Amino acid sequence: MDIKLITFNEVTADLQSQLTELYKQLNAELTQLDLATALSDYNTTDVVICLDDDKLVGIAMMAKYKVVSGHKGMIEDVVVSSEYRGQGIGRKLMEKLLEQAEKSKLDDVLLFSGHHRTAAISLYKSLGFKLKESGMYIKKY
Numbered sequence: 108m109d110i111k112l113i114t115f116n117e118v119t120a121d122l123q124s125q126l127t128e129l130y131k132q133l134n135a136e137l138t139q140l141d142l143a144t145a146l147s148d149y150n151t152t153d154v155v156i157c158l159d160d161d162k163l164v165g166i167a168m169m170a171k172y173k174v175v176s177g178h179k180g181m182i183e184d185v186v187v188s189s190e191y192r193g194q195g196i197g198r199k200l201m202e203k204l205l206e207q208a209e210k211s212k213l214d215d216v217l218l219f220s221g222h223h224r225t226a227a228i229s230l231y232k233s234l235g236f237k238l239k240e241s242g243m244y245i246k247k248y
Contacts, residue, residue, distance in 0.1 A: 108158070110157050110196075111158075142154065154167075183218070
């Protein structure tokens with residue numbers, strides 16, 4: 108297994124196709140941006156993948172941004188292929204993103220997780236994430 112941070116130049120049609128299928132395991136209802144688009148703007152998104160030979164088996168992303176309250180990272184779209192779960196891949200993906208957060212000197216790293224995702228929540232807590240008492244609101248366009 109190879110866990111690595113990828114760049115815009117490493118995105119291939121094959122990788123995009125595999126991501127499209129893998130992402131359906133996270134949420135089959137959402138329309139996806141292509142990976143090249145997500146990586147193209149001013150180095151604001153870190154993408155870590157896990158490959159088993161040439162097969163994409165896991166991915167995690169972190170959007171970085173600045174606001175008055177500091178430099179932030181928002182972890183999104185963490186998914187490990189169902190047949191590879193329970194092997195520590197999610198932890199390795201998250202650890203790689205947290206290394207990037209340190210290198211980027213972020214003040215906070217945030218993430219949201221559905222209450223039903225008990226294995227993911229356990230992983231996040233073991234990595235030092237704490238539940239923040241706040242409400243999240245969303246408006247779809």
